[in-house]
Amino acid sequence: MSVMLEPPLTGERLGPLIRMLRLRAGWSEDDLARALVADSGRATITRTEVWRWEVEYEGRTTGPFWLPHLAHVLNVPAARLQAARAASKAARRIGHIATAAPDEVLASLLPPDEPLGPCSTQAGRRVGMDDAEALLRRVHGLRLADDVLAGGDLVEPCVRELRRAVNLFNETSHTEEVGQRLLVAVAEMAQLAGWVATDTGGRVDAEPLFRLGASAARQAKDGALAAHLLGSWGYWTANTGNARRGLELVRAAEAAASSGVPLVARSLTAARLAWTSALAGDGQGALRAMGEAMEQITDADPGEAADRLWLYWVDLPEQEVMEARVATQLHRPLRAVPLLREVLAGYDPTHVREYALYASWLVTALLDANEMEEAAAEAQRMFEMAASVPSTRAAERGDVVLTALRHHRRVPEVAEVLALWDVSPA
Incomplete structure (x- = not known):
């Protein structure tokens, strides 16, 4: 089952605008509420009301009284807020606002017989391959949700599901084969949780999640998945200012992906090597790695990685985006x-x-x-x-x-x- 969201409107809406400005200021909903109270002299605004404004809950938008105070505390022209408020009201009239809340999106992307509820982790109970595969399906449902939800909406469900996956492995009995499959699920969930955490502005630290996932992938003897964890970790590390350390991690990923790994997975690692090399100032190394990535994705057999759902998004257009990013970083706009x-x-x-x-x-x-x-x-x-x-x-x-x-x-x-x-x- 899938969910379809409406395309974005051409004019910005007030709720998303307030949320973006609040996040850019590094404020919580409580912080914004307190700032508005202080600015207006009124003690009648709460974090719940701020949340309702931001998600435009049941059509609610900020009233005219609060617009000048929002403009002041968020340092934004009042005219922009007024235009966004008008766009929100017009969008509701013509039915363009998507009504799917994040929880609804998650529920729709999980298998229908596996809602976003607790995995049973009763200590000592025996689990089989069906349990491991069900866990992997839950991981993939969350992975698909990452296509349409951002980190602020998805991080808590991902971390919660990772904790349940770890508990399922640690607190139940199973055969070695089932245990290996459970470790794959833990590694995949840790990678997704780490990736989502990188989109929360430091609210959740991604490094221990990537580290946990890399350990689980190694224990599962899954070189491609270990490369994915190390590559994700290195890519994020380089993007947050430590290009040399990021490059070291991606080179470790390249070593993990050296044999018996599908070409599409090797292409992903090579593209990350190209990007981190560009950030580290190695232009020639970046171009060489990107060339390898494009050759590998072009030569890859689509069926070779059919059992690795975490590779579903890696295709020629995505690698072309990375090629373009590398070219931009190296000042090759043509x-x-x-x-x-x-x-x-x-x-x-x-x-x-x-x-x-x-x-x-x-x-x-x-x-x-x-x-x-x-x-x-x-x-x-x-x-x-x-x-x-x-x-x-x-x-x-x-x-x-x-x-x-x-x-x-x-x-x-x-x-x-x-x-x-x-x-x-x-």
Whole structure:
């Protein structure tokens, strides 16, 4: 069973905008409520009301009284909030707002006979292969949810399911074969939990999750999965400022994926090696690894990794996005721009966070190519989409784009975008 979300609106809505600005400020819902009380002198706003505004619960939006106070405490033009409020009201009238809440999305993506409830982990009970496979199906349901939900919505269910998976392995009896399959499930769940944690702005530390998953994959003797854990860990480490350490981890992933591993998994590792090499300043190494990644994904047999559901998203367009990102990082916009244009033209609009992230790379590549007007138009679309998801990664990329746009504020189209989105102009 799958869930279909409506494509994002062309105009930003008030609820997602408030949420994005709150997260960018590093505030909780309580923090925003307290700031509003202090700014207005009224003690009549609670975190629950802030939550209702942000999710537009039952059609609720911020009333006119609070708009100037929100503008003040969030450092955003009041006109932008007013326009977003009008867009929210119009969207409800024409039925464009998706009604699926995060819990509903999760429930719809899990197998119908396995709701998002507790796994039985009664100490000492015996579990079999059916239990292990059911656990893996639960992992994949959450993995699919990551396509349409951001870290802020998904991290708690993922960490909770990881804890249950570990308990199922530790507190039950099983054969060695079943135990190995349970370890695979633990490793897959740890990778997903770690990946989701990287999208929460440090609210949950990803490193121990990746470390746990890598250990479980090694114990399960699954080289491809161990490479996935190490590669994810290294990719995140490099992106958070430690490119050398990230490169070491991805090279360890490359070693783990050296034999008996499907080409598509090796392509994923090679692409991560290309990216971390680019961040570490090794341009030639990055281009060489990216070339290998593209050869491997082109030569891969689609059926070779059919039993590894965690590879479902790795395909030629995704690797082309990474190739474009590497080219952008190395200041080769003539290669990056056509790749990103082609991928985004056919990209699933329900994958809002990924679309916004990929669009952010197109903006920076266009700026590098001196295509200012097109960069401004793409930036406007990117900001609208990023505002609708509670994603730290999307917010951080938005900051990068804003910094790049500020260098070109004399271009009228760029100035218009900055007037709407730049809450702290340099």
